[in-house]
Amino acid sequence: MKIHDLITETAPLAELCTRLAQSDFVCVDTEFMRENTFWPELCLIQIGNEEEAAAIDPMAPGIDLAPLLDLMCNNEDVLKIFHAGGQDVEIIFNLTGKTPHPIFDTQIAMMAISQNEQIGYANLVESWLGLTIDKGARFTDWGRRPLSERQIEYAIGDVTHLAKIFPKILKRLIKTGRGEWLDAEMEKLADPANYRTDPDTAWQRIRSAGRNPQVLGRLKALAAWREQEAQHKNIPRGRIMRDETLADIASHPPKSQADLAKVRGLSNAWKDNDIGKRLLKVLEKAEPMPADELPARERRGAPLGKEGALVADLLKLLLKIRSREIDVASRLLTRTDELELLAAGVRDLPMLQGWRFEVFGREALELVEGKLAFAVQRGKLLMTHIDTVHAQMREAQGEAAE
Numbered sequence: 523m524k525i526h527d528l529i530t531e532t533a534p535l536a537e538l539c540t541r542l543a544q545s546d547f548v549c550v551d552t553e554f555m556r557e558n559t560f561w562p563e564l565c566l567i568q569i570g571n572e573e574e575a576a577a578i579d580p581m582a583p584g585i586d587l588a589p590l591l592d593l594m595c596n597n598e599d600v601l602k603i604f605h606a607g608g609q610d611v612e613i614i615f616n617l618t619g620k621t622p623h624p625i626f627d628t629q630i631a632m633m634a635i636s637q638n639e640q641i642g643y644a645n646l647v648e649s650w651l652g653l654t655i656d657k658g659a660r661f662t663d664w665g666r667r668p669l670s671e672r673q674i675e676y677a678i679g680d681v682t683h684l685a686k687i688f689p690k691i692l693k694r695l696i697k698t699g700r701g702e703w704l705d706a707e708m709e710k711l712a713d714p715a716n717y718r719t720d721p722d723t724a725w726q727r728i729r730s731a732g733r734n735p736q737v738l739g740r741l742k743a744l745a746a747w748r749e750q751e752a753q754h755k756n757i758p759r760g761r762i763m764r765d766e767t768l769a770d771i772a773s774h775p776p777k778s779q780a781d782l783a784k785v786r787g788l789s790n791a792w793k794d795n796d797i798g799k800r801l802l803k804v805l806e807k808a809e810p811m812p813a814d815e816l817p818a819r820e821r822r823g824a825p826l827g828k829e830g831a832l833v834a835d836l837l838k839l840l841l842k843i844r845s846r847e848i849d850v851a852s853r854l855l856t857r858t859d860e861l862e863l864l865a866a867g868v869r870d871l872p873m874l875q876g877w878r879f880e881v882f883g884r885e886a887l888e889l890v891e892g893k894l895a896f897a898v899q900r901g902k903l904l905m906t907h908i909d910t911v912h913a914q915m916r917e918a919q920g921e922a923a924e
Contacts, residue, residue, distance in 0.1 A: 523682055524574040528674055530582035532589070538569075538576055539589040545571040547601040549684040550594070550622070552610045553664040553677055560752045560759065562613050565664035570681040572689075577678050581667065587617070595620040603688050605629050605643050605680075607711065615717040625712045626704075628684065631691050633851035634700040643680065650687045655679065703854065703877055719753070721746035726817075728765045730772065733817060735810035741772035742815075743808035747801070762797075763787065775805050826866055833890060834865040840889055843905060844882050855882045864890060 529535050542548050553566040567578040567590065580587055594602060595618050602622040604610050606629040615621050628646060632638045638645075644655045655676075662673055695701040710716070725745035730738065748768060752759040767787030776782055779802050782792035792798040826834060838861055845852040856873040864871060864886060873883040885905060888894040897906045 523570070523572070523685070525678060525682070526574065526576035528669065529576050529578045530585060532584070532586040535578055535585065535587070536589040538574075539593045541574070542569065542571060543593055543597055543600060545573075545600055547571065547603050547626070547688065548593070549575075549603040549681040549688065550607070550610060551604070551677070551680040551684070552613055554609070554613060555663070555665050556758075558757065560756045561616060562609065563665060564613050564617075566669070566677055568677050568681045570678070570685055572685050575678050575682045575685070577674050579669070581665070591618050594618075594622045598624065601626055603628065603684055605646065605684060606640070608716075611711065612717045615714060619714075621712045621714050621717065623712050625708055626688070627708065627711055628688060628691055630707050630711065631695065631704055633854040634703050635691070635694045635698060636849055637845055637851050639851045639853050646687065647683045650690055651683060653683070655683075700850075707854075719749065721749040721753075724749040728769055730769050733819070735813070735816065737773050738811040738816065740775060740805060740808045741769060742811060743804050744768050744772055744801070747804045751797070751800075771801075771805075776802075778802075826862065830865050834862045836889060836896075837861040837865060837886055839896070839903075840886060840894075840905065841882065843903060844885065848881065850881075856886075861886070 526534075526538070529538065548569055548571050551568045552564060553568075554562045554564050556562040564580045567580060567587075569576060569578070569590070578587075578590065579585065591614065593600065594614055601624050603626050604622075605627065607625070607627050611621050611625070629641055632641045632646065641649075644657060647653050647655055660676070664673070692701075695704070722742070725738070725742040728741060728745055730741055745768060748759055748762045751762050755762075764787050767785060770787070771785060776785065779798050780793045782788055782798050782801070783790045785792070792801075838858065841852050841855060841861065845855060855878055856871075860871050860873055864873070871883075872878060873886060875883070885894055888907070893907060895906055897904050
């Protein structure tokens with residue numbers, strides 16, 4: 523594989539992207555800093571295929587990333603490969619308003635061919651290539667220039683290794699017939715809605731009990747205000763105010779600015795400073811949330827009770843057994859809250875639809891309906907159908923009678 527020198531100019535970047543546009547896939551990774559900023563600060567982009575790879579310096583004076591971003595977001599013929607790519611996709615979305623497409627995430631793919639829920643990149647490389655990655659450069663300051671050769675070598679390794687691993691994962695997916703399991707998961711990753719920072723919807727990320735319109739109206743207004751403050755100052759939203767503090771103020775609004783000093787999570791300065799004044803104005807203008815904006819009521823079946831809780835525990839055991847048997851991450855099949863809803867009588871669930879129903883949902887439903895049982899054979903816990911057990915018992919009784 524050819525490894526290029528660090529690209530700092532537009533012309534070689536455009537030439538590289540022209541060649542990569544002829545590939546079936548490209549592997550992509552980024553290095554960024556966001557500890558002290560609202561927007562992630564892009565410091566390095568790595569891209570490559572099976573033949574060549576390069577690191578691109580987006581901070582280089584005069585460089586135009588348009589050829590790269592065009593390849594990422596407008597070329598549907600090239601599959602873009604990431605590992606745990608959510609934050610990488612977010613950065614590209616911030617630059618273009620679009621997400622890379624089509625997209626493939628090896629961390630998500632591993633859930634379909636192993637029991638790994640969130641395998642890290644180092645473990646991925648070790649398991650597929652038998653290589654140990656030097657993690658020393660991982661937490662370096664990627665914004666400082668010049669970058670060292672060690673940093674660049676480490677960064678490019680993220681895509682050169684991925685270019686070797688992806689075909690192996692794809693081959694395994696084809697062999698197991700599980701590629702279609704991932705289609706919806708990859709589309710979720712590429713959904714632009716995941717990366718929009720709309721102040722009017724910022725409240726939806728904050729945990730708040732209940733559906734009180736007055737409380738939620740204040741929560742929405744405060745969350746939008748905090749989002750705008752953080753974006754304007756380009757600092758993390760938590761530097762303005764933590765989620766718990768914001769939710770507490772929405773539930774128990776202070777009567778005056780002086781009362782802000784009594785709020786847990788705020789400093790004494792809030793009772794006098796300008797940001798405290800702005801917060802009070804937001805609270806004064808907050809309107810109750812309209813009924814059509816209230817969050818949907820949580821889906822619940824009948825109260826579980828002791829017997830229902832036992833059924834839910836059996837479903838969790840079934841999930842462990844099934845995921846072990848077919849070597850798939852249990853989180854890809856269903857979630858714990860879905861199992862509890864099934865035990866409570868709810869049937870409109872993802873696990874009871876499509877491939878999930880065939881792989882797991884059918885047996886989960888049979889367990890709830892009393893058609894499936896657990897058995898121990900040769901010291902191993904297995905699932906068995908009640909009808910099969912009864913047939914075996916009748917057969918055994920018949921042989922004994924003879």
